[in-house]
Amino acid sequence: MRANLIILGLMLALVSCTKDPEFPANTSNYEKVSSWSNFFVQNSNANFYERDNAVVLSLGKKAYIIGGNNLPFPENNTWCFNPASRSITTFGTNLFLPVLSGAIGFTVGDNICYGTGVANSGFTNSFFVKNAVEGTINPSWRAFTAAFGSNATFPGAARSNAVTFTVGNNVYVGLGIGQSGYLRDFYCFNTDLKTWKKVADFMGSGRQDAVSFVINDKAYVGTGYNNGYLKDFYEYNQATDTWRKIADLPDNGRDDAVAFSLTGRGYVGLGWNGTTGVLKDFWQYNPASNAWRLNTSLADLGRFGANAWVIDNVPYIGFGSNGISATDEIWKANK
Secondary structure (H helix, E strand, O other): OHHHHHHHHHHHHHHHHOOOOOOOOOOOHHHOOOEEOOOOOOOOOOOOEEEEEEEEEEEEOEEEEEEEEEEEEEEEEEEEEOOOEEEEEEEOOOOOOOOOOOOOOEEOOHHHHHHEEEEEEEEEEEEEEEEEOOOOOOOOEEEEEHHHHHHOOOOOOEEEOOOEEEEEEEEEOOOOOOEEEEEEEEEEOOOOHHHHEEEOOOOOOOEEEEEEEEEEEEEEEEEEEEEEEEEEEEEEEEEEEEEEOOOOOOOOOEOOEEEEEEOOOEEEEOOOOOOOEEOOOEEEEEOOOOOEEEEEEOOOHHHHHOOEEEEEEEEEOOOOOOOEEOOOOEEEEOO
């Protein structure tokens, strides 16, 4: 029996010391973001202001900026960020789009979608759609059901500060805070059938301001706030509609962070913690080893309520608050 225990101990030690898989040749970006550079934006429209808690959606070679808080008031305008020209320009009109706080967004085909959050009447579960290809030809926003049919009504409770991710042809929306408190439920929108269905509840506690990223058709959701700053993370398997616990983010917890995936790795950083304050660190997650390691921090004062997006395999970080004021800066990752 003692010999068996010794062998088992050696096996566990070998497993715990297993290093990351070797990186393919000529793919240094596979391992990490090496640094961040301030990516100057020549604002071609002077009406673009600093903001935090906006929604930014990448589609093709551009990104679309929707809403956000330009203190003291939230906005409902829509902008287009073009990294090729380093510009931000207005994108159509914003008729029929309510002013929302704590909204989320996702893309369906050529459409940018925006919704949930807090409207003038309180928490909402409505979504709205604008076609990004048509641009100013058909500039108005439409109700989700007007674009995709009556089965496209979001079945979940009204909420704000939810989280969303896309796996294949399916968009997932869940968590957040509503009239009943912090929420754990999740729903899937099939972009082919244009219908919603209830899926497995989140494995962790309900929360607001969580982040998500997707690697190899699996989603990773964590951090956020529920009467305290959270650092736990969970993996969602779409094929089995199940969640499993993975390694915690090795810090004191945070909310209002950002996340993205790049070449088989997940990245989580920035945000706010009640003890530390404004955060500027970044962590990289390797699903093969279920391990986090510290990556290059944002070479700035840090921020919360910012946005992260990826265009042509290049990550960008934009906007947010540094604890004193909101910003209109955009940073670009160097690999």
